[in-house]
Amino acid sequence: MITxxxxxxxxxxxxxxxxxxxxxxxxxxxxxxxxxxxQSGAGKSxxxxxxxxxxxxxxxxxxxxxxxxxxLAGRGRRASRELREARSRxxxxxxxxxxxxxxxxxxxxxxxxxxxxxxxxxxxxKALELLDLVGLADKxxxxxxxxxxxxxxxxxxxxxxxxxxxxxxxxxxxxALDPETTRSVLQLxxxxxxxxxxxxxxxxxxxxxxxxxCDSAALMKKGxxxxxxxxxxxxxxxxxELAAELFPVSGAxxxxxxxxxxxxxxxxxxxxxxxxxxxxxYNIDISILGxxxxxxxxxxxxxxxxxxxxxxxxxxxxxxFLREQGLQVDVVDADAEVEADTDAVRDxxxxxxxxxxxx
Ligand SMILES: Nc1ncnc2c1ncn2[C@@H]1O[C@H](COP(=O)(O)OP(=O)(O)O)[C@@H](O)[C@H]1O
Ligand SMILES: [Mg+2]
Numbered sequence: 017m018i019t020x021x022x023x024x025x026x027x028x029x030x031x032x033x034x035x036x037x038x039x040x041x042x043x044x045x046x047x048x049x050x051x052x053x054x055q056s057g058a059g060k061s062x063x064x065x066x067x068x069x070x071x072x073x074x075x076x077x078x079x080x081x082x083x084x085x086x087x088l089a090g091r092g093r094r095a096s097r098e099l100r101e102a103r104s105r106x107x108x109x110x111x112x113x114x115x116x117x118x119x120x121x122x123x124x125x126x127x128x129x130x131x132x133x134x135x136x137x138x139x140x141x142k143a144l145e146l147l148d149l150v151g152l153a154d155k156x157x158x159x160x161x162x163x164x165x166x167x168x169x170x171x172x173x174x175x176x177x178x179x180x181x182x183x184x185x186x187x188x189x190x191x192a193l194d195p196e197t198t199r200s201v202l203q204l205x206x207x208x209x210x211x212x213x214x215x216x217x218x219x220x221x222x223x224x225x226x227x228x229x230c231d232s233a234a235l236m237k238k239g240x241x242x243x244x245x246x247x248x249x250x251x252x253x254x255x256x257e258l259a260a261e262l263f264p265v266s267g268a269x270x271x272x273x274x275x276x277x278x279x280x281x282x283x284x285x286x287x288x289x290x291x292x293x294x295x296x297x298y299n300i301d302i303s304i305l306g307x308x309x310x311x312x313x314x315x316x317x318x319x320x321x322x323x324x325x326x327x328x329x330x331x332x333x334x335x336x337f338l339r340e341q342g343l344q345v346d347v348v349d350a351d352a353e354v355e356a357d358t359d360a361v362r363d364x365x366x367x368x369x370x371x372x373x374x375x
Contacts, residue, residue: 018080022039044215048215050216050232051226051230052220081183083102085099106185109189122140125146125175126139142178143178150171166200182215184205184216189218191220198225274324275331277321277324277338278345280317280343280345
């Protein structure tokens with residue numbers, strides 16, 4: 017639905033060049049919620065502003081819904097009609113809501129419809145319908161100053177939906193909200209994604225946001241995408257920084273000559289007694305160093321850090337046993353890591369192939 021290739025953005029700032037985007041290839045599939053995460057200054061806002069061409073990329077292309085936006089002429093107020101039309105199919109939600117304080121809630125939602133030249137009666141009908149959709153039907157006549165932060169953001173979302181967009185972009189839409197309100201606004205985005213088949217590209221610096229609503233995610237650093245994939249793929253990628261942050265487990269080896277492995281359980285594997293089977297089958301003592309269960313991308317996932325006696329070379333067979341059970345096994349022991357990683361990458365690739373084949 018959204019594809020960027022070789023996207024770069026260089027700003028000229030006081031005679032100096034600032035590279036905000038340094039070759040970004042991103043692919044967001046139709047109907048998914050895609051989260052871009054990264055620290056301040058990583059280039060997240062530049063990316064989203066290039067996706068709807070609020071900012072013209074320095075090089076590279078952006079296509080949304082099959083239309084190459086970078087090929088359409090104009091910029092800013094002088095955008096061509098084609099570009100303006102394409103852009104009206106992309107909704108945008110901002111961190112600080114950007115509502116007009118002199119207009120009522122309904123007036124704010126009607127604004128983009130006025131720009132699109134929709135008649136007064138139709139505007140009002142559409143605005144009320146959208147306010148109903150975001151749960152604010154009774155606030156149509158209120159002014160922004162009379163609303164809570166969460167309500168303001170709901171107005172921002174209703175306004176973003178005015179042009180019947182296929183794509184919704186959100187730049188830190190929940191960063192100014194308290195945790196409770198954040199949850200309800202995220203739930204709204206998720207509902208809209210499902211009810212309207214809306215593709216959502218959201219930017220955040222909060223891992224919890226990715227965990228609760230995203231199907232896929234990308235990690236940005238210094239203008240580059242350093243990791244991306246579906247949340248399930250990321251969790252199945254050894255050494256993935258996003259996976260480790262989405263799902264941290266900790267615990268250090270209790271002594272030398274021990275093998276520490278992280279075992280990730282997806283779906284029904286979570287309920288099978290694999291650890292006791294492992295202990296019985298190979299007659300070894302297993303220590304559990306850390307464990308966590310959580311719901312990520314709507315799926316139950318468990319991760320456990322366990323310790324086996326002996327070095328990695330002594331544990332190739334038990335580790336293989338765990339993998340045969342369909343579990344993902346990442347060896348934490350530094351010495352053995354490289355070797356184990358290559359195995360696991362191969363496993364992941366195989367799993368991906370099997371999954372694709374099954375579709
Ligand atoms: N309009 C601008 N002019 C000059 N530099 C900018 C401009 N916008 C962003 N930058 C710089 O580009 C880099 C990326 O910024 P930004 O895309 O806002 O990152 P993020 O949203 O991840 O915090 C930063 O170094 C920032 O200072
Ligand atoms: Mg930003």
